[in-house]
Amino acid sequence: MSVKNKRLIVQKLSGISILKRSLAEKNNYRVRNPVTPSRMTVRGQFPSKKMQRMIAWESQLERRACYLFEFSSNILSFKEQPERFSIPFQSEIKRYTPDFEIINQFGEISYCEIKPLNKLINLKDYFNHVALYFLKQNIDFIVLTDKELINPIREHNLLILRQFQNLEITREDQLSLNEAYARSNCNSMTLKDLACFYEMEFIYSAIANGYLVCDLNDELTSNTFIFSNIKKGNVYETCLFQYRSAPDF
Template identity: 30%
Template sequence: MEKVRKINPSKSIHFRGKQSSLKNDQMIHWKSLLERDYIRLLEFDPTVICYESQPLVIDYAYRGKIYKYYPDFKIITTDHRARLVEVKPLKFINKPENRVKFEVGKRYCEQHGWTFQVVTEEQIRPGFLQYNLCKIRKIPKVLISKSICLQILKNLAKQGICTIQELREACNEIEESSFFRCFYFLIYHHKIITDLVNEKLSVNSLVALAKSEVTY
């Protein structure tokens, strides 16, 4: 879909850029580091099917003038519902002009049967989540061995809840770099669960099979 609003390179101190999206099979533009980090969450979130940045424009009147509001993202979830999302630093939430935009977005969504959401760094950057996502997300699928993934899952099923080090020892026949590539891939794709928020991933982190994988 053609973008409603083109995001041009910035000449100011603000950050702008783009990154590839596996869910959308295209480059997704962002106009702040907070938006970039939010895209990481959307890519990781299993309830998100697809999403768009700068998906539409809403015209509205305020104090006798006509303005245009460009919500940051439109998201489609696995229950086939749509959600408009505004990404905003917490310190700007209560600015009058932003409160007006939020109300405009909310009313637009009510008219279309969608939901409207404002997200801040509190939801986007809790604890060590962004650090851990950066660590596990950049694993090209071409480097992933299905047989090694299955072997890791089977060994984890035998071990039960254990540390990464204990799982590594149970898979000692797998070359180390291959083990960690596949292991991180399995976490990123929700086959293995661990606490990504409250601590940095380390060999002492506890891991377990996701409920959908308990038959291994």
Template identity: 30%
Template sequence: MRVRKVVTRSGKRFRGKFPSQKLGRMVHWESLLERDAIFHFEYHPLVLSYQEQPSIEIYYDENGEQHRYFPDFCLIFRDGSELYIEVKPKCDLQTPEVRNKLQAVAKRFAEQGRRFHVMDEDTIRRQPLLENLRALHTSSKRAARAIPNLELVKTLTGGPCWKLAQLRDQLQGIHKVLRLVQSNHLQIDLEQPLSDDSDVWPPEMQGGAYGSFRI
């Protein structure tokens, strides 16, 4: 549950909602960069769930004065670990005020034995990853749902590993293949351009770092 409402200080900023299948609800975002970051959380196979505006944190500046801080997101991984995320453009990170604040926040999290990470556009919008994540999102909406994912997996032959072209032909379309990647029934290296020769494998093989990518 969010600890504060999504607000913008200027009408020039974007805000909106992301339809999360992983969470079964709409996720609020306060900038286009946050929206793009959500694609990473939604389709990372090791992220079990995530929460926007998850908590109110207390940190101390260099003079020992107390301040409040609201992380942008908290990720919960399949192993039970957590990661708090700040999404910030590089131009903001270069200002002394923001840089000093986030350094103090990171120090406070470290003192408490919790993980904290800042994501900028170099991480969030790196290609071809973001393009591939958008393709998963599109496919999750376009692929027919008449056959449940598990039943669709049972129709696959010739495994346990395939080329993307093989599965596209078996399932009569790329969208059903990507739908199974989106639902973690299949894995593929999303850091590489998707092509007919891309390797696809079941998650139980634990190959290719479980199909995960760097956050």
């Protein structure tokens, strides 16, 4: 039976169900409640399928970062405000809590700060010091600003994929995709080519869940090249964003 003729099963993994699940489990994933009360702060919850729980964000930039972490196939996990540190700096002890901890597919840890670009200029010396502090622990320190996070085309693509993230991709589906790419004798097909064999909902679900990959910084069209990512660890493992690191903040 072809994928096109069979019905896809929708997993009930709504934001509400994730929240209920996370509240029922022991809260072992963060050191404190990251959402601090403030009348001036825009904050909310991001329902993450990757993490199977709600991720708290405290700014629109952090919300955008959650989307990138969620859909970057080379990011294994991410969590908000993971730990508080006391860092000596200029004869003072400063308390610092990273906005996010991200772990890539190789198990490498990075702490991530989300900061508007116009506020970064006055913090470069401090962040270089923070980066050195974490480097001694074999942890990378990176910064994402509005320049890296705001991309209307990419955001539009991720909103589309978000709608199909919870459609199930079975083992049979994965084998079907492998066979389709093997028959094509190439490592990529256009979206139009794939649409000859599969429903668009299935294709978007496969992209959303990392089984197919493409350049999401460009508009998705019928001519977009789609690569197979069934064999994890191949050259098509993707990261959707660039970042700043010491000393070039």
